[in-house]
Amino acid sequence: MRFGVLGRFEAYDRNGAAAVAGARKPTILLTALLLHPNAWIGVNQLVDVIWQEQDTPASAEQNLKTYIWQLRRTLTGLHGGHRIESRPGAYRIRVESGDLDIGVAENLETAADHARVDGDAAGAVTCLTEALLLWRGEPYEGLPDELTASAVSRADQLRRRLREKLADGYACQGRYDVAARLLxxxxxxxxxxxxxxxxxxxxxxxxxxxxxxxxxxxxxxxxxxxxxxxxxxxxxxxxxxxxxxxGLTRRDLPRTVADFLGREPELNRIRAVLGGKTTAVPVLVLDGMPGAGKTALAVHAAHEVADAYPDGQLFVDLHAGLPPSTVLARLLRAAGAPVPTDPDEREAVWRGELAGRRLLLVLDDAADAAQVRPLLPGTPGCAVVITTRNRGLWLAGATALTTEPLPVHYARQLFPGAPGEVFTHCGGLPAAIRAVSAMLRNRPLWTIDALTAELATLFEPAFRALSAIESRVLALGTSHIQVDAAVTAELTDLEVPVAQEVLDSLFGRHLMTQPSPGRYSWHIVVRDQVKRQALIGAAR
Known part of the structure; x- marks a missing residue:
């Protein structure tokens, strides 16, 4: 059964035959039920709707039952039962998805929204066009305004929303002239x-x-x-x-931290890379352990060289795993450019948007080279700074720079007067020092356990990404100062080549250090977190 309210009221059975009640009052009754599909409506409310322009007769309830009987004969049943159900003092009409045209239009709008999020502009346009074709005239045409006024307003708002989204869809396809005509x-x-x-x-x-x-x-x-x-x-x-x-002049760099210090050698290197004369696109990769200050360094440097990139400075948080096609879609929409469905086409459109511009792109928290490679400009003039916890992120022609923990004398300047034990357990990580500084201002009575708990959030994403074998090897930090592949294999029942591979993986993610060739150890903050997790596990 199909019901149409986006125009003059219509009802069709599954074979497409018209099933509209001929008399006006049964049609008003059916419309009143359809205004609240699958909801119980009281008899008194239905009586008021049907006889709202005249005196209610004494036989109103009996007449109502007659109209219900007529509609049940006319309308196709549902799952072996009546389309219109009754209970003492109330009726309801059972409507499934696809039965009511305004519901179909709303479902198509939702489908278009999902297609748009997925970068499928063509799919969104198709859904929106299908939805708009459901309109045959003025909604609820020919029915009393007192009954349908709010429903007509809702339908009008839906149609306007659909047309605005359709214009957005045309724009995403690059059909700006078509979008402009509709708008x-x-x-x-x-x-x-x-x-x-x-x-x-x-x-x-x-x-x-x-x-x-x-x-x-x-x-x-x-x-x-x-x-x-x-x-x-x-x-x-x-x-x-x-x-x-x-031109594209977005400037969305985060603010630089007020207490930025101790990075002059790194800044000199960055200035040389981003400010040098080159026929290629300079790409700088800043790797380092969580909390080492990679993002702060990248942002500070980007602000310093911003004047050399007058067409914009873009900051993109990659969340260590956001699909590049999703990132491209966001960048293209922000630039007002079309967003093709095909990922390769998105790359081409993005490179086209950047061609001839001098723009600085900061890609924060990258997972690997595969995530960032599609985002890189294709012609000189632009520059890219990438931050990552992955020491192994390698791009041809890129300059790699490791962000090491701060030396103690700089770390102390971030938190003057703090006990020396604080700096020991923060291990020169600026983010750790700032977090503990904030904690101690509010909770001056502290313990090492409280400090370790405060820093847990720095490492939670990295720890969650570990495999079971990697977690077992990292947990050796609770009882060992240094290990090599042979010791690790003995302690974890792994083959020596497998143990070596796991150690290299943890080193590559900045979760272990390498004090000498073949020897691996733990940064103090990582060791504290490993011990904390072991205690939590034992408590369970």
Missing amino acids: QVLTEEDPLHEGSWARLVRALHRSGQRSEALAAYQRARAVLSAELGVEPGPELVAAHRSALDT
């Missing part, structure tokens, strides 16, 4: 809807109609001022600013 209609229908004006300005600008984009902004500003007495909001202002600007 022109939307701004004419509702000139006070600022979001549509912002979309229109962006679409006109991206389609090469810069003067038209600026004119659209002025029209929007005039109507908002005349009708509402307000100036354009942030979204519309940003679209106007983008149209005024001739």
Whole structure:
């Protein structure tokens, strides 16, 4: 059974035959039930709806039962039962997904949203177009306004939302002229809807109609001022600013930390890499253990050289595993560029967006080379800084720089007057020192166990990523100062080559150190965390 309310009311059985009740009151009754599908509606409420424009007859409830009987004869049953069910004092109509056209439209909207998140602009456009084709006229046409007013408003809002999202879908496909034509209609229908004006300005600008984009902004500003007495909001202002600007000028670097210190040798190296004359794209990889200050160093350096990259400085948190296709989709949307479905096409569009620009890209917390390689610019002018916990992240032509823990005299400057034991157990990690400093300001009575617990969050992501064998080997830090492959194999019942591979993996992730060839040890903070986990495990 299919019910249509996006136009004159219609009902069809599974064979497509019309099944609309001929009389007006049964149709009003059916509509009232469909306004609340699968929900029980009281008899008194239904009586009020059917006879809202006239006196209620004494036989109203009996007449209602007659209309229900007529509808049950007309409507196809559901799973062997009546489509309209009853219980004492109430009725409800059973509706499944796909039975009611406005519900189908809402489901298509959800499917389009999912396609958009997945970077499938074409799929989103298809879903939205199908949804809009369900409209046959004014929703609930021919039925009393008193009954359908709120439902009509809901349907109108849905249709507007679908058209705005369709315009977004066209823009993601690079069909900015098509998006602009649709948005022109939307701004004419509702000139006070600022979001549509912002979309229109962006679409006109991206389609090469810069003067038209600026004119659209002025029209929007005039109507908002005349009708509402307000100036354009942030979204519309940003679209106007983008149209005024001739290039991508995002500058979204985080703030640099106020107590940044002790990294002058590293900064000199970074300045040389990012500021040198080259015919290639300079790529700098900063590796280091959790909390060593990789991100702070990258951000500080990026602020220093920002003037050399006037077309923008972008900061992207890769969360140590975000798929590159997802990152590309976000970057392209932020640039107002189309987002193709195919990952290779996204790479090509992204490289095209960066071509001819001088832009600095900071990729934070990268998992491996495969994650960052699709994000790299293809032509000179741009530069890339990558931070990672993975010592083995290798890119052809990239400069690698390890961020070591701070020397003690610099560490003490981050937390003047702190007991020496604090610096011992923070091991020169700036993030650890700052975390403990904040803790001690609030809790001056501290213990080593409390300090270790405070630092647990620094290492939780790295520890969660370990395999069972890697966790077993790392746990040797509870009882050993140093190990080699032979000792590790003996203690864990592994073959020596396997033990060597695991030790190299932990060293590569900065969870173990290598004081001499073939010998492996634990940084003090890692050792404390390993001991803490062992105690937690024993307590369980």
